[in-house]
Amino acid sequence: MRTWKRKGRGSSLRICSQLDPHEVELLSSMVTSMQELLLERESTAPTDELSEVTGIRTGHSEAPSDLTLGRLLPDFHRPDQDRAPTAEMVNGEVNRALRSVHEPHIISAKMAAAQVVLDTLPRGGGELALTEAQAMEWLTALNDVRLALGAMLGISEDTPDQLPPEHPHAAHLDVYHWLTVMQELLVEALM
Template identity: 55%
Template sequence: MRKWKRVEGPDGPRFRSALAAHEAALLRNLVTSVVGMLDERQAAAPADELEAITGMRTGNSTPPEDATMGRLLPDFFRPQNDHPAGSAAAESLNGALRSLHEPEIIDAKREAAQCILDTCPAEGGRFELTEDQANSWIAAVNDVRLSLGAMLDIGPDGPDRLPADHPLSGHLDVYQWLTVLQEYLVLALMGQS
């Protein structure tokens, strides 16, 4: 991956970079996998008979059981201390918020992912993004990083290295590559590239 270059133009800033063919293929495959997981989650939502009347979609009211989806779609509310009504109050609030907002969150994640699929050159090479596209890239790359981080069990003090013979050591390298890709794009957006 080449470092991101910010170019000022009459229509606003543009962000240029280039990916090798294997980098583009890897990124596209990872983004497609995340979209597939989001599609499965949305397909598992209960049918809402009132959607046709109200125009409001509802989603799942229960949190994802899968750790990866749990990182992509976390709870909305975490009590700071024990609630007098017990944990049922927090679960009820999370269920209601999740049911109301999860469809829109999934749509936004899917839209950001589609931006990568639309702008990342399939065979690698140079490309250019608008500011809105760059923000979509940051969001979608973050979703891929969250997914890999859940798989690798990366927390605040996550591993910097895994033993070479560890079955997931290559995934950690990909996670770190995505971190650099995202960081350099953020810096370019901030005008620090």
């Protein structure tokens, strides 16, 4: 991936870059895997009679037990954000209610952003030209893929910039850094 460049003005403005075939394949694979995780979560959501009557979708009320999904679909409030003695109540009932109501919409938004990436990837590599709206969806999807990969790798402030080449996660960490740079350069191009 080269850098992102702005081309044109107004409604003809495009955010452009160049992707190599292996980069397209890697992005496609990671975005598709993330979609599969989200689809599995969505498909296991409980259904209720009120939802069926009103057409209002509801989702899980409990946070995902899977670390990666937990990073993609975090709680709305965590006890460590609030030292008040009612933190457990807030974390419990309010989080369950908020999750049940909002998780289907959050999953839909993440799926839509991921689909924009898949639909705009140049098959076999090559020129990529995005509208501003598509570039914003790319930012969302890149961030989600980074979060998922970071959760799987256990990325923290203590994670070194590089791992020894023989380390089983060395290549994955390189991909994480590549996604970070791609996202950062896209933000700069949009600004």
